[in-house]
Amino acid sequence: MEKIYNKWGLGMIMLLIFLLSACSSRFQNETIIISAGNETMEQEQHDLNPVQVKKIYRLPDDNIDKGYWWGWTSSNSIVGTFKKAGFPDQTLLKQIVYPYEQSKILSEVKMDNTQMMLSPNGSQIADMGITRTAATLELFSLKDKRKTEVDTFSMKSEKYFQNMSWSDNSQFISYLILDTAAAKGSILRIYDTSSNSAQSYTLNDFNNGDTLLEVKVSNDVQSALVKLYDSTGKATIVLGRLADGNFESKYRRQIADHQMVWIGNDQFAFLGRDGSLYEYDQRNGELSIVLERVAAFEFSPDKRFIAYKRQDEDIVYVGKMQGRNVLYNEPVYHGILPLNMKWSPDNTSLFLQGPKIYANPNFEPNDDSVEEPAFIIEFE
Template sequence: MSHSTFRLIVVFVLLSFLIAGCTNELKPKTVIIPDTEESSEPDGVNEEFAVNKIYTLADPGDGNGDILGWIDQKQVIGLYGNDQSRSFERVDYKYNSHQEIKAVKSSKQMAKLAPDGMHIAYFENKEITNQLKLLDLANSKEIVIQDNVVGPYLLNALTWSNNSQYVTNAVENEKVKDGSFIAYDILHNSSNQYQVPGWNFREMSFGVKISDDGKSAMIIKVADGQYKLIYGELKGSGFVSIFEQPINVDGTYDYINDNQIIFVSAGGALSIYDRRNTTITNLLEHINAFQLSKDRKYIAYSKDQEEIFVAKLQGNNIINEKSIYKGLIPFHMQWSPDNKKILLSGRKPYASEAAPVPAASREPAVAAPAQITTIDNLPFIIEFK
């Protein structure tokens, strides 16, 4: 036997022992790869949205404050002052401390905060006409986005798209039968005006909600005392209806995405319309008003007038409903950017009722219901654990 042959035999024997040893240790294992990425979110909101504390936002002045919404996770912004002098102010909700951002000269103000908390659109009164302005909260600079606004325009609501790119305001022209609205694109510093057939001045006060892609819009029409939500496409300089639905005008309406809208029907059903397959899905009954979180994953809503719930919006389903507050008819609901707080304002159902209180949770909430009822409509913030 040659030396090289002997080496090959030794190597073969060693490999045989190694393979035999590994075979005894290896065990079969099945690996399952999910079709979709696993969610890092909790299974339900019942654990996530237990009420922790409630903070009231007392007005430091004469009670003429107007909270506009969240600018970050810790601060809201409001418009404060009196008929002679008003200012936009940051408010730290935990300490109710105020910091002035910009003084404004208007005695009567209509202002709307962008959903991302970065800009405010508002009218400013002038001696003869008015201006629609845009305030950049990062540097307190403002630009005029519409000049020579005639007085009646101030009755109409300003409305932002959910991505904070478009702000719209309705306009009236006595020479033209149909109403119209102007959509200002802050990203491209441009604006477009759209005519809406059969839309009158009375209906304009409800404003116009435009989609994030700027290709569709929702408006309100009134016929025989019934309010209708009109959802349509923006083509050229016109609005073309594609869907009409009687609604509860107090119930809010919104986009889930560019192809789906959500609204409260005249009968109190929280419903989704999908333009891709022209279907309506009813999610809940006996709903009065609702508000989606900024990421469209969660929803807050009032049911049977005076009880407020939160839940998770998953596809065409509402899951893990949780009651968080009782004894309030909300006028305004808004989620914080981190979904850990909700800004609320409203009124008690009846003056003789007891003070509103947080809904029961596994641990008692730290609240101040006596302060909440000192002034009707006083805004407050529910903070979750």
């Protein structure tokens, strides 16, 4: 009988130890799950509504007549060029700052208004001065209002200048010098503002039927994008590597007639003919769809946000980028076709300019009589 009680007592002790152990383990697991759940919830709440409109400013109408706002010089200042009243051959450089009520004239610039390009960091304006025998790259400093000639090349024979653009890091200026007599004689020229030197690359991989239009170089100057019309008249984008003084084509695709944007040194985005916004990665040749039914788009300087308009809609959306996905698309403005969209350097404001869609449903971009109001949308 005593042995039976001993066995029973031993069994009860072992059962009690097992239950206590199980409870302890269960409580620890629940603590981990709750902790993880709270972190996920906090992250979701942080990401929910990444942008919220705080205030919308309409720029004075007299500042957008016969002119164009080039972009931001700081987080609360934009600049643009405008024709001087009564003097159509003279150009005024204007600036408007927060609270965006009245612009002021910075300078009268003797530069070609159609060729001028503001650097992404808002510090300099590039322009190309052209004569019958030479072309000269000029830089205008917004800080000291001085113009400097930095690069000159011959324009003799059948050559002519075509397009100019800044790299996203504001270090390099790229432009095309095309040869009408022989396509193989065309070159891509890149000026480095840090070293004050220029490098030329021959464009051997293009056909005589190709009409080269635009070029944009990557921040590491290892690759460049060239936009052209092919022999059938369709817009095409060509990715090329820059090596040993040559542009070597690596990828070619027909696109919609819109902008091309570097996402990094190896990835770029463009609008396809089907209205999809694509991203191409040259490291693995992967082509991905970012958005569908897109009519216009603009990435923030750090590529973390995107502003865009969908086809057949009069709404400008803003979304947050996560990889190749766009999260939490928020409508921020209704009623205009945003032909000009630019993010502030700190991503806190978005400049919009374009015709009122509802006022003129038959709008054509070349119609100079159409009003194009400009707005600055400030976010929380």
